[in-house]
Amino acid sequence: MSSVRVRFAPSPTGPLHIGGVRTALYNYLFARKNGGKMILRIEDTDQTRFVAGAEDYIKDSLKWCGIEFDEGVDGKGDFGPYKQSERKDLYVKYAQELIDSGWAYYAFDTSEELNSLRDAAEAEKSVFTYNAVTRKTLKNSLTLSAEETKALLESSEYVIRFKMPEDDEVTFTDAIRGDVTVNTSRLDDKILFKSDGMPTYHLANIVDDHLMEISHVIRGEEWLPSAPLHVMLYRAYKWEEPIFAHLPIILKPVGKGKLSKRDGDKMGFPVFPMSWKDPKTEETFAGYMENGFFPDSFINMLALLGWNPGTEQEIFSMEELIEAFSLERVGKSGAKFDPDKTNWFNQQYMKNQEDAQLLEALRPILAENEVKEYEDAMAIEVIGLVKERCVFVKDIWEQASYFFQTPTEYNAKVVKKRWKENTPTIITDIKGILENTDTWEAVPMHDLVAKYIEEKEIGFGAVMNALRLAIVGDGKGPDLFKIIELVGKEEAIKRLTLAIENIKR
Numbered sequence: 360m361s362s363v364r365v366r367f368a369p370s371p372t373g374p375l376h377i378g379g380v381r382t383a384l385y386n387y388l389f390a391r392k393n394g395g396k397m398i399l400r401i402e403d404t405d406q407t408r409f410v411a412g413a414e415d416y417i418k419d420s421l422k423w424c425g426i427e428f429d430e431g432v433d434g435k436g437d438f439g440p441y442k443q444s445e446r447k448d449l450y451v452k453y454a455q456e457l458i459d460s461g462w463a464y465y466a467f468d469t470s471e472e473l474n475s476l477r478d479a480a481e482a483e484k485s486v487f488t489y490n491a492v493t494r495k496t497l498k499n500s501l502t503l504s505a506e507e508t509k510a511l512l513e514s515s516e517y518v519i520r521f522k523m524p525e526d527d528e529v530t531f532t533d534a535i536r537g538d539v540t541v542n543t544s545r546l547d548d549k550i551l552f553k554s555d556g557m558p559t560y561h562l563a564n565i566v567d568d569h570l571m572e573i574s575h576v577i578r579g580e581e582w583l584p585s586a587p588l589h590v591m592l593y594r595a596y597k598w599e600e601p602i603f604a605h606l607p608i609i610l611k612p613v614g615k616g617k618l619s620k621r622d623g624d625k626m627g628f629p630v631f632p633m634s635w636k637d638p639k640t641e642e643t644f645a646g647y648m649e650n651g652f653f654p655d656s657f658i659n660m661l662a663l664l665g666w667n668p669g670t671e672q673e674i675f676s677m678e679e680l681i682e683a684f685s686l687e688r689v690g691k692s693g694a695k696f697d698p699d700k701t702n703w704f705n706q707q708y709m710k711n712q713e714d715a716q717l718l719e720a721l722r723p724i725l726a727e728n729e730v731k732e733y734e735d736a737m738a739i740e741v742i743g744l745v746k747e748r749c750v751f752v753k754d755i756w757e758q759a760s761y762f763f764q765t766p767t768e769y770n771a772k773v774v775k776k777r778w779k780e781n782t783p784t785i786i787t788d789i790k791g792i793l794e795n796t797d798t799w800e801a802v803p804m805h806d807l808v809a810k811y812i813e814e815k816e817i818g819f820g821a822v823m824n825a826l827r828l829a830i831v832g833d834g835k836g837p838d839l840f841k842i843i844e845l846v847g848k849e850e851a852i853k854r855l856t857l858a859i860e861n862i863k864r
């Protein structure tokens with residue numbers, strides 16, 4: 360195989376689960392690492408499962424994640440169209456080719472007939488399959504005469520089924536799982552072409568992978584059972600097979616079972632990259648983007664969910680992931696999703712971001728809270744003071760709102776503990792000291808107040824806690840004099856005046 364060409368091939372049947380994003384990511388990393396091409400193909404042959412808005416959702420989510428495509432539905436590339444519904448006519452020819460070569464046949468069984476066979480099998484605790492054995496007794500071009508077949512093709516609905524050989528071994532090499540061998544007797548005669556004139560996933564998928572010269576098929580483990588059929592199809596067409604790599608499933612945080620669409624909202628974390636409103640049920644599902652995750656942190660977390668770099672390194676930029684990625688280091692067994700670790704990643708990214716950059720993310724939150732006037736330099740310093748304690752940008756506001764808003768309430772517990780009979784007098788004295796200082800900086804202000812406390816022989820802690828309550832409205836926060844410095848002289852004096860007037864014991 361000369362050049363690396365991989366594809367991400369979602370069906371627009373709903374939003375993209377984080378498992379899907381991870382599949383796209385691994386394809387992207389693999390393509391970039393190997394100087395190959397990354398393709399976005401939309402597999403929309405199952406019209407009954409089409410969901411409005413899903414395709415845009417998929418594209419927007421991947422864009423937010425920083426996963427880029429070299430070719431695909433948005434117009435780039437020489438192998439288009441990249442949407443299967445626009446390639447409809449092409450599949451007819453390929454289905455016909457298999458009929459002609461004897462690898463496929465027409466089947467005329469109605470759904471009622473098949474359903475009654477299924478019911479009968481179920482009654483005997485077995486499962487009906489359309490396969491090398493049963494097809495000999497069913498209504499298809501293998502059992503009917505040429506004339507009967509011809510007449511039925513003109514008069515009734517039909518499907519085209521793959522003629523799976525009986526008792527043959529199909530072996531292929533999976534880049535993650537090694538050699539996989541399946542006996543064809545365990546496989547059924549899958550429908551390749553449906554009565555609505557559309558191919559099924561199986562036919563369209565392999566025809567397109569072939570025509571688009573896909574070198575590696577990297578996809579979720581749920582497609583592993585389909586791989587033997589796909590390999591058989593390649594053989595039937597005498598086409599070279601791509602290399603397969605089936606990624607491990609993402610497990611629930613408890614470790615058992617696949618992480619499902621509903622787990623997130625049940626357990627309090629998103630399973631979708633962006634929030635999604637189901638157009639039919641109007642139900643809304645949470646998204647990483649809206650919940651305040653940085654795309655880089657989300658991608659970093661996902662990259663390590665199933666792949667390991669073989670070192671202790673945990674924080675990776677996209678460039679570093681590209682450099683380090685290989686399919687050999689993708690695990691076979693399920694990867695357990697860890698919501699705490701996901702938050703941890705975001706916290707690391709928060710710490711590593713420039714304060715000025717975080718201010719840009721904070722601005723809309725400030726605006727929402729009616730904070731209109733603030734100096735950027737001050738806000739940047741505030742961010743630097745509190746960000747260590749934050750997982751999300753919204754936490755900055757929670758930790759630091761008092762820098763921007765005059766407290767209107769005072770924590771009752773702190774008042775009870777810290778605001779004594781003589782506190783208003785002390786705070787009035789301190790207000791006087793601060794009013795008269797020309798150097799509005801934390802250290803000299805601290806020293807002035809400390810000197811006052813010493814002279815008055817009052818408890819240092821008692822004064823500082825009361826002063827904090829007056830400035831912050833609470834007992835929390837970083838260095839008090841830094842807060843006083845940052846809120847500015849006018850505001851600090853205002854807060855002391857308000858506290859003296861308003862705090863009632």
Ligand code: GLU
Nearest residue numbers: 368369370402564578582
């Ligand atoms: N359309 C399939 C999906 O929705 C693609 C599977 C594959 O990559 O072959 O996942």
